[in-house]
Amino acid sequence: MTPARLLLALVPAALLAALVMLALAALHSPALIRHYPVLLALNIAGIALLSGVMVYGAWRLALHLRARRPGARLTLRMLTAFGALALAPLVVVYFFSVQFVNRGIDSWFDVRIEEALNKASLLRRNTLEALRRDLVEQAAADAAALAQTPLSPDAATVRLLDDLRRAGDYEELAVFTPGGDVVAASGARGGALIPVAPASAVLAALGGGGRGHAELEPGGDGGLQWRVAVTVNQAPAASPAAALYVLQAVKVLPLRYATLGAGIQTALAEYERLVFLRRPLKFSFVVTLTVITLMTVLLAAWLALMFARRLAAPLGQLATGQRAVAKGDYRTRLTVTSGDDLGALVQSFNEMTGQLRQAQNQAEQSRRESEMQRTYLETVMAHLSSAVLVLDRDFNVHTYNKAARAMLPLGPACQGRALNALVADEPHLAPLAQAITAPRRDAEWQSEVPLAGGGGRRVLICRCTRLPPESGLPGGYVAVLDDVTDLIRSQRDAAWGEVARRLAHEIKNPLTPIRLSAERMRQKFLPQLEEPGRGAMDRATRTIVQQVESMKRMVDAFSGYAQPMRMQTAPVDLNQLIRDVMALHEPPAGKIKTALELAADLPRPEVDPGRMRQVFNNLMINALDALGGRDRAAVTVRTKVVRRGGAEYVEALVHDNGPGFPAGILDRLFEPYVTTKDKGTGLGLAIVKRIVEEHDGVIAAENPPAGGALVRILLPLR
Amino acid sequence: MVTAAVMVIIPAAPAAARDFRIVDVAAAVDGAAIDFRAVLELPLSEEAAEAVDKGIAVTLGLNIDLLREREWWWDKGLGTWQVRAELRRHRPSGRYLVRVDGPGGGGSGGLDSGNGGFTSGNGEATGNGRSFPSLDAALEHLGRGLGARLPLTESLQLRRERYRLKVKAVVLFDMLPAPLRLWAYVAPSWRMASRASSWPLAP
Known part of the structure; x- marks a missing residue:
């Protein structure tokens, strides 16, 4: 698993865990309640993170849609469908949950319960008030008893206080000066502790003429106790200075009252506490519910986006690959990411491109071989001394080699033009055109073509062959032209040279003896002959000599014609x-x-x-x-x-x-x-x-x- | 959605509370501890006072940091303590109980630690703390002097170094009941805290 995939798996898991812990904390799980704010912050951070991811994903999707990227519209459609499927139920559930929480919590606070509790509390207060009045009266009676005796921090006063304490079932009984100093005290627990003086406000109230003060306070053992303070007006017989003291009595509330009162108070306190916590509780639940809903929605949307992307990815890949194939790139290989139908489709695409690539390679190989063959032929043709001219069935020039270009000559403009049309521009090609285009029945024919070309008068031997149907140019012709000008000339020169040699040998050589014989005859016999034989001899020998001379000139002239010329240009x-x-x-x-x-x-x-x-x-x-x-x-x-x-x-x-x-x-x-x-x-x-x-x-x-x-x-x- | 829900729930949140204030701090090194005492103003918001009235324990905390001052660097923290004062109403008696817990045993109102139980009357020890007839009296009592003996883990070089105490008074939301805790984090009426103030530690 790649780090990115691991992260993609861990993030939703972590967010889900945070969500579950928040829900448990909201349900007041003892282990998690302390971390409720942290968990809430974590979940809000998760919501922010997921929101950011969703915004980014939506932005990317919008870009892909604008760019018409393959699979983008499918992703949008699936995301919309998944989102609607997940969002609608969640919103409904959220709405009803909030309503349920609000109404459920409100239902805890029944008006009748509150009224009953208030009445019980009132009853308790009335009872306690009666007890308080009784206690103040009892303390006042005790104070009156003390007023008859001089009070001082001595054993007699303490004994008196002990008696009164036991008689009144007090927990503690003590006498204070108006300033709060202890005069004497008696305690049920042995008087090891210094009694606590009444509050200054109480002392002040008593000094101002108050009869007595009593209040209930928490006791040492978790119960309740009365703390009662009354004035002790010292009788003149007891104290000439008519001293004023404060008697403080601490009396534990009887258990039955304490238990009953505590129960009522506890119930009322708990009820009031719940009433106070109603709004924070609602807030806590609603916030938790909202966060959970939001997190769930975003998680679902994110997963939907991921799922839609994964689902659309192969289609996008396929579209991209298809475009590549359309452009002739058969090397495209798509990654098979799943084993489902889409995976099979991608696999099929890969197989198709593989076959296409194989076919392309074969075609390329064939093309390369053809190219090599063509290059080979071109090279051979280029180095041929014979001109090669290829014409189609309509005698349009198809191809020609270098020798043809030089021999005829032909320019690049003649490619594709009809041979007869070329003659209009190049009249010297007329004999060639006529030799090639003349109606023939044979598959091959040959003719001698005189041509006044760039190099002067040329004699070409033109051999034409009709191309077979499988040649790639069915019905066409290939004409091979050989320049035989020099060959003909040398053959002619050789022929005429032979003629001249024979003439010199066979004719010119006998002429000299003929002439010499005629001249000898003339010299020898002319003087001996008489007329008319003399005249006849004279004419005959002269004729012989003249004709021999004429014949010799003729032979010399012919020799001059036949012999190879030595040109000095x-x-x-x-x-x-x-x-x-x-x-x-x-x-x-x-x-x-x-x-x-x-x-x-x-x-x-x-x-x-x-x-x-x-x-x-x-x-x-x-x-x-x-x-x-x-x-x-x-x-x-x-x-x-x-x-x-x-x-x-x-x-x-x-x-x-x-x-x-x-x-x-x-x-x-x-x-x-x-x-x-x-x-x-x-x-x-x-x-x-x-x-x-x-x-x-x-x-x-x-x-x-x-x-x-x-x-x-x-x-x-x- | 969250905002809408919160707006539905807390449309009538009470006005923000006044801030706590640290009026004075007296601290002196005594052997391996610092005797610490702070004079405070601790005005509770109406909602917090109502919470106490309804029997919910509200704990105030005094966070104390001991710092050694350094000239060219951040001050170094040498110790952190928290003195807690729990305020709650004793429903059966109708009195307000104050219990102070500190690192070395807290104390308040110029009296000794209330480990032996509450005192009744105007600052009387009764059970495990002190009780007061009214919330104002309890707060006034706490404000007059909230002290503790802060144990030191290392000896201080008072002659050569300068030390200071950073003090801040807050409401400890973590000590509130769970349903109230989140509310306290977001409701302005529960934002009661003093500014962190520094006080030199004299030799």
Whole structure:
């Protein structure tokens, strides 16, 4: 038991004990009556203590009610019920008890008893008065006898007094001077004691002419005795000076009178005593009753408050626990304070929260595992060189990895947006969107997607897979994109290198012996031949040598195209480079008009100036060749900065107003050996395209609606 | 509830009593005791006098404390005594009896102790005390001199120390009948007591 609980048990017990002792003291218990005031003070202190406790409890309850604390209203209701149940009977009992005490005590004092006692007392007084008169007369007679004899403190006087005492049955007989001095005395007990003189007032009264005085007084053995004093007027024969003495006689009241009188007096005295004590007695009883009632009421109220609190506590706990559970805190454990229904309810709540906590722990464990799995996947995806793009069934972007962000590129705003909607903002993504969103029946498909992204022209291999229903994104798609630009380029370079090597080996090598053989034939046989054989030999050998030379140039040109380029890039003023090239191809005045629309402050792209000069040189040659012999022929070169896919490019346009590219070769224009010129190698535009692509640039040709041919070059700004 | 009940019971409580007064104190060390005698004014309230008339014994107490005076500290108590004087009416004779009890045998009225019985008349010894024809006479007799011989447990250094007697006269409620006791505690008519007065103890 905790000290607080012990105190809570001891205080009511102590107060109850004090209450019981007060009640016993009020009933005049001999052991407790002496401590009545202390017990009353203790009980009043207990009332004050309980009142304080109740006021405090009520204040706390009011606070709890205001704060809408769980269980507060139930506590109030139970307290009210208990209080009413305890208070009403107590008040009724108290009221009737007070009435009973008052009327009961009043009933003790019957008018007839008082009257009888008064009459008995009057009778006694009359009897005593008669006795008193007789005694005074007897004493006066004795005084008259003494008056005949001279009185002096001698043996004769004492003998006379002895005779008179015995004759009158006195207890004591003594003669005093008017001043109270003893003259002579005779006592029934041998005269060992000095007789007590009459009171001075008695002596004074007798000296003033009084005949005698008698009064009843308590006797030595507890009885009553008369004390009678009369004057002794000394006869002249006895005393010439006519001396005055006082005779005092003490006579015990006869036992029958004393007993009768004492009984009456005792009864009357007791009656008067009770009458006097009536009001204090009522007060004592009422105060005791009030204190007991108050203490009982307060004790009952306190116990009711405690009981109500104990009863409501589990409900309050339950409400608090319920709120905690509602907030997701399943660790709440309530203390089971009783084994009753409420205790079972609390136990059930604890079991419920335990199960919820277990479920929560399992869910938390699953979530943690999922989180770990997700983190693992994110880490793997983040470190993949392939771009991964996850789309839902409506082709909205669900997730994508770091490589996708860099490769496409994609910003954070694209999350959740439809792929086709992204194309509106990022047109370079159109081929990708088309490759992914094209209607398919297969669960997996693959396509090559060219993309002009931030890093220039890219070729991506897009592998799409439809997500299974249990994937968490049913009907969605996952697209894995691999940038194969470098791979294709190196494969192409390798292929063209092999072609060049074979051409050099299989074609170029035989050319020299062919040419040497033709020249030897010419040298050896031309002088020996006559006309017309001589002319034929001459034309034939010359043709052989010319064609061999032409073939050798063609093979050299192809080798130059096929061999890997060694780029020496540097920031180049592209406008100035274009001006230099245009100066080389300045046509005759008035035949072809050239125009330059070059952007001011054009950034300097990182390019190989020699190669780039070759690009614009080839383009100008082609344009001028295409415009040959046309009226108002014009070539315009423009430069500006454009943005594509979040990156900046320098755009260079070469536009002529010639017949345009033949429609049949427009899509193959940049392939080797595609040409419309009679003497062209067919490698000019192919070399241009290769140089541009070696710079990670993009080249395109088109016939604009306004007419002519247009070649567009995009060079990335790094 | 208590207040209401008390108001019902004591609406007509008699007027408050006059206070007792200690007029004079004579005390002298005699060997191992102090001969003590006090002159008092002991006016009883009407209710207390009525109680005596109705046969209820009323005991007056004279509380005496012997203190040794100290300059820098509280006075030290050396002894405490109480002299009691019981007043009651002898109903059969109609006289008022006074019995004095003290630590060394009390006395009053300049007479010797009434151990031998009461005296009748105006201060006469009769039985175990003294009896008087009227209450006023009894009170006057008590007031003329209420004395006792107070035994000492230690010898006093009268030459070197200063001593004083603190005296207070009260009604001893504990000696009243039980029903009257609580009433006496709360009723103003029973609040009769003197102020505590100090009297030097001469060598």
